[in-house]
Amino acid sequence: MTHAASATATRWRSPARLGAVAALLAAGWLMPAQAALFEDDEARRAILDLRQRVDLANEQSRTRDAELAGQLKTQRTELMEQITQLRRTLLDLNNELELLRGENARLRGQSEQLGRDIAELQRAQKDIRQGIDERIRQFEPQKVTVDGVEFTVDPDEKRLYEASMAQIRAGDFNAAAQSLAQFQQRYPASGYNESVLYWLGNAQYARRDCKAALGSFRSLVTAAPNHLRAPEAMLSIANCQSEQKDPKAAKKTLEDLVKTYPKTEAATAARERLAAMK
Structure with a gap:
């Protein structure tokens, strides 16, 4: 049922x-x-x-x-x-993100290149500034100290003097005598003048030109009797006089040296020579 x-x-x-x-x-x-x-x-x-x-x-x-x-x-x-729609939106967002990444990479590359350009420009500016400063220094007066005396010289004046001293140190006395004589003519009132006279006399003496050497040493002693090199110049005068077979004049120069500069090394050497003459 x-x-x-x-x-x-x-x-x-x-x-x-x-x-x-x-x-x-x-x-x-x-x-x-x-x-x-x-x-x-x-x-x-x-x-x-x-x-x-x-x-x-x-x-x-x-x-x-x-x-x-x-x-x-x-x-x-x-x-x-x-x-x-969500997938499409995500795809669009992903495309935009890739575009932004590419743009960011491009901007980063430009920034790095700009940084390199700026650094290169700064280096170039530094080099230019250094070059300008160097050129300015070539014309600016400079302070120097020679033989205990400080004075101001022109850059060319300094270069010529230092070149002459290099010739002295190298033993090239002919070239040194010539360049120092040129220096005197070009810079007659230079602060180097006393030192130039001293080294010019030494170069002339080394060349066996005692007459010229006597003139240079005497000019130094007369112009700057208190100069550091004056006692040595007087000793060199006595040497030249001895070379010229004038012992009397040499003895007189040595006595004046001992009397004028008694505490110098040159005076000590003069005393020893005077003792040897007796």
């Missing part, structure tokens, strides 16, 4: 319906065969009614399922569209 038939049978077995059927049977209105037929019709109607309800419920369920499926499809479509 189906569930509907069972339900129908249950309804017919309810006390109210059973009581009604029993009353009809008792009154002679309902015959047994008729009662069975009545029960079958009612059961059929109940089954049909139940089927209709089930069909209606199934139809409603299918309708709801279709609606839900439609909503789910719509939602899925919208979600896919959102995902697609």
Whole structure:
């Protein structure tokens, strides 16, 4: 028996319906065969009614399922569209990021190149400034100290004097005598003058030109008797006089040296020579 038939049978077995059927049977209105037929019709109607309800419920369920499926499809479509749009947005952002990275790399390269250009420009400016300073120094007076005397000289004046001294140190007395004589002519009032006279006399003496050497040494002693080289110049004068076979003059020069510069090394050497002359 189906569930509907069972339900129908249950309804017919309810006390109210059973009581009604029993009353009809008792009154002679309902015959047994008729009662069975009545029960079958009612059961059929109940089954049909139940089927209709089930069909209606199934139809409603299918309708709801279709609606839900439609909503789910719509939602899925919208979600896919959102995902697609998000992917497109991410792709655009990634492209923009790559462009920004490329631009940043380009700007960084320009910045590095600019830094190198600036450094090169600074080095060039420094070199130019140093060159200008060097050129200016070539024309600016400079302070020098020679034989304990400080004075100011021109750069060319200093270079010529130092070149002459280099010739003296190298033993090239001919060239030294010539350059020192040129120095005197070019810079007659130079602060180097006394030193030039002293070394010129030495160069001339080394060349065996005692006459010229005497003139240079005497000029030094006469012009600057208090100069550091004056005692040595007097000793050199005595040497020249000895070379010229004038011992009397040499002795007189040595005595004047001891008298004028008694505490100098030149005076000590003069005393020793004077003792040797006795």
